[in-house]
Amino acid sequence: MFGTSGIRGRVGRDVTAELALSVGRAVASEGHDRVVVGRDVRESGSMLVDAVVAGLCECGADALTVGVAATPTIARAIEHLEADAGIVVTASHNPAEDNGIKLWTPSGKAFGPDQRDAIERRCREDAYELADWNGVGDRRHREGVSDHHAGALRSAVDLERDLSVAVDIGNGAGGVTASVLDDLGCHVHTLNGQEDGSFPGRPSEPTADTLETLSTLVASTDAELGIAHDGDADRMLAVDETGTFVPKDALLALFAREAAGEGDRVAAPVDTSLAVDDALAAVGASLTRTRVGDVYVAERTTADDVVFGGEPSGAWIWPSETLCPDGPLAACKLAELVAKRGPLSALIDELEQYPIRRTSIEVEEKAAVMAEVDDRVCERYAEVDTLDGVRVETEDGWFLLRASGTQPLIRVTAEARSAADADALFEEARAVIADAITPNV
Structure with missing residues (x-):
């Protein structure tokens, strides 16, 4: 039922209201009494949120709905709203016909293997703790979670000068990035800023091929940096000031080198490039490898000496901020780095890259x-x-x-x-x- 990044599949075939109801029941039956629930921009998400909430309430949990928001926004809201868990209805970078469900802990880390196994077992065996008529949970809507996330982003970075930045939101839920960069004094060009779960501007997954419009915009304007998100903004990828797509492993090496110092470790999966090892060795740090999947990277970042975690897919984790891959935070961190150290193309050229x-x-x-x-x-x-x-x-x-x-x-x-x-x-x-x-x- 669960893959490396939660439940995902075709709506009406793999992902149904019945499945969402079961997951809600199972999460509540596992003892999570207060659960934040949100979704990305896909239209099917409204139906699935309703089913998740019904399952939660039916088993006695209170559901705090936060509407459409970026996945890291919702993950950060769990602790902020003093909840026990979070459920995000999203298929992340998958195409429009898909949807999914991902489960989060108050630390911002996705449910681990044991927690996922417990949910899957309850769903498979219909093992739910249904509440009595007078013990069902409440559904309450909460505003302001995007403002909370934005405030955390503004506090996490310090731009030494104003930048011109192009942000391709991809018709997804990552508008907080453009808003915060504007608050920080950047001149922001926005692409595909209208929320639309059919993703008319480009496919949800940001790649070198799907970011041609962003690359052209950056190359033909004064933009010093181009940022792109997937549908739920847990991922962030970039193009440099020439409009050239930044290789994923190079971006990981750049973030890792900036975050780590002597004796520190960085967590990344087993398919990570040698370029990251070399970048870390140059600053006296080292790489600790994990299984593929942001949940495994996040788990490793809980070690005291691990200061950063990342996957070349575009998932970046600063554990001092949150254990959730936070695309808007990564965008702000990259803008800070360019403002401090100069053109992104030159920073990438400093790194070794291997075939x-x-x-x-x-x-x-x-x-x-x-x-x-x-x-x-x-x-x-x-x-x-x-x-x-x-x-x-x-x-x-x-x-x-x-x-x-x-x-x-x-x-x-x-x-x-x-x-x-x-x-x-x-x-x-x-x-x-x-x-x-x-x-x-």
């Missing part, structure tokens, strides 16, 4: 294939990490073989400090999969 190869291989039985891969790799290589899939370290670089969490695919990634070594490792990794699929041939 990386990626593909996905469709398989019929991914669990069986991965078990075979694990056996073969552990026999063949000395440096093997099985935290999430199978990651092999060599003198030349590394490769990762990992099963997709939602599709019948094995993800293959390889990176090295030269193109030839990256190609060789990539082919080596592909051969391991081929051997595992046909072990007796």
Whole structure:
């Protein structure tokens, strides 16, 4: 039921009002008595919020609805409103026909594996604690959560000078970014600022291909930076002052280097580039790798010596602020960095970047294939990490073989400090999969 980032799927097929009702019942039955509920801009979200709220109230919990808001806005509101948990109806960067549900703790961290398993078990077994007629919960609407988030963002950064910034909201819920940058004295150009769950301006997921309009705007104006969010603004990606898309691993390395100092650690998943290791080594810090998924990165950032966590997907976590990936906070942090240190293109040029190869291989039985891969790799290589899939370290670089969490695919990634070594490792990794699929041939 849960993937690495909550529940997601096609509305009316995978994600239904019945499912939302069950999740609401399960969250309340797990003892969460006061729950914040909000959603992104998708029209189906209104129906699903109603179902979630009905389930919560039916099992005795009070539902505090906050309407349409960015996911980090809602996650931050849990502690602010003295609630026990939060439920966000969102499919994040997925297309318009999808929706989903993600569950949050008061710290801003998504529900962990044990908490998700408990919810899934109750839904599967219809194991709910329904309240008596006089014990049902209340539904109450709360205003001001966006103002609370905006105030926290303004306090988190200090811009040394005014900037010209282009912000592509992507017709999503991340308008708080443009508002706060304007409050901080920036000249803000806004793209796709009208909330519309059909995402008419561009696909919800910000990528180099979907951000062409943002890139053109930045390149043809005085903008020093371009910011882009997905539908619920938990992600933030960027283009530099020339309109060039900033590679995701480079953005992670830049944030990591700025946040960390001597002896600090940064949390990032197992598919993170060597560029991040090198950037951290230059300031006396180091990388601690996690499973893929922002919940695992967030969990690792609870360690005392971990000062930042990030995923190349565009999820960035400053644990001193919140354990939720906060796209608007990342936007403000990047603006602060450019104002302080100069053009983003020059900052990126300071970082080492290495050739990386990626593909996905469709398989019929991914669990069986991965078990075979694990056996073969552990026999063949000395440096093997099985935290999430199978990651092999060599003198030349590394490769990762990992099963997709939602599709019948094995993800293959390889990176090295030269193109030839990256190609060789990539082919080596592909051969391991081929051997595992046909072990007796």
